[in-house]
Amino acid sequence: MKTVGIVVEYNPFHNGHLYHAQKAREAAGADVVMAVMSGHFLQRGEPALVNKWARTRMALQNGVDIVVELPYAFSVQKAEYFAKGAITILEKLFCDAFCFGSENGQVSSFIETKQQMDKHSKSLDPLVQKYMGEGFSFPKAQTLARESLFGQRLPLDLSKPNNILGFHYIQANENLPHPMTPLTVKRQQADYHDVTLSSQPIASATGIRKAIMETGLETIEPYVPAAAFAELNHYLSAYGHLHHWDLYWPLLQYRLLSSSTEELAQIYDVSEGIEYRLKEAARQSASFTEFMESVKTKRYTWTRIQRALVHILLHVSKEEMGAALEAVRYIRLLGMNSRGREYLNKVKKNLSLPFITKAAVFKEALALDLKAAEIYALGLPSHSSHSLLSSEFNEHPVILP
Structure with missing residues (x-):
């Protein structure tokens, strides 16, 4: 079975993602589309709107056959490490090719x-x-x-942001012992940073998230597949909220104010004395947005600061992250359909890394991912966070026909 890999976040899954999955399958002549997907916190230092299980279901209902998790150590990272982790996982799963979206469109x-x-x-x-x-x-x-x-x-x-990621995918692939065939699909209609929704059926994830927060879910229905829209509504009904940084502001503010500058300096991505600026802004800011506006400078981009804040929120030290980044040490399955199951049954006995389907059996290996899931759940009110907290251990991979 021929396999093409894609690297995704699906925050949320929209019509552009559906187009990408379809074009990747077509360009590679693939039987199986395999997605490496970020977990609960994303590359730009943001919590995902909905948890990874909901996003896995969106993917499997819309052209993806297998979803595996990009570990936290590689997902909340600058492009170089993000690409290295994702491309390594695809190669370890014996993908023949990988396909990424880009503004350029020419490999x-x-x-x-x-x-x-x-x-x-x-x-x-x-x-x-x-x-x-x-x-x-x-x-x-x-x-x-x-x-x-x-x-x-x-x-x-x-x-251009997708060109940057694509460049690092190419770079990571060329460093592999068995490089895959690189393919790219040109982004359609919406630019990565577009914040408005047009009359076209494809909008950027940035614009879709902005519309959700400002006017509610109903606004985005034309821009996402029906199954993805239903999944978003179900999640909102079940937990009462979609996740965003404002929900985590009290937790972050507590972490910043209760930690000394010396302690903050030991956190991954905190450097050059920014810990002093973070603490001072935490004392004076009433909201996450106000805090970010106070901290951002010419030297520190919004994204760079957000990534550091996720690591502070999770209390991830430089030492802990350094060890985690040495190598990809496992592959965690989030979901599959019947085609994906057929492929995995053929290759899993030849995998060189542990293939995880039950989190409870691999608590030590998954320590950072499990911590990310627990902190992600704490952003919700207590009656909702309790059920989300337990889901990380109780949830089995999503299996669809």
């Missing part, structure tokens, strides 16, 4: 850009450090360094 541009940047890496790295020394954020320093060295000569626009 050759990614490969050519990587070759040029590798060739000039000795000149590029000092330039990045130079611009960071001038107070720019790491992503901005990278952009300025590339512009300084290459001008407009690179085939790929690396200011």
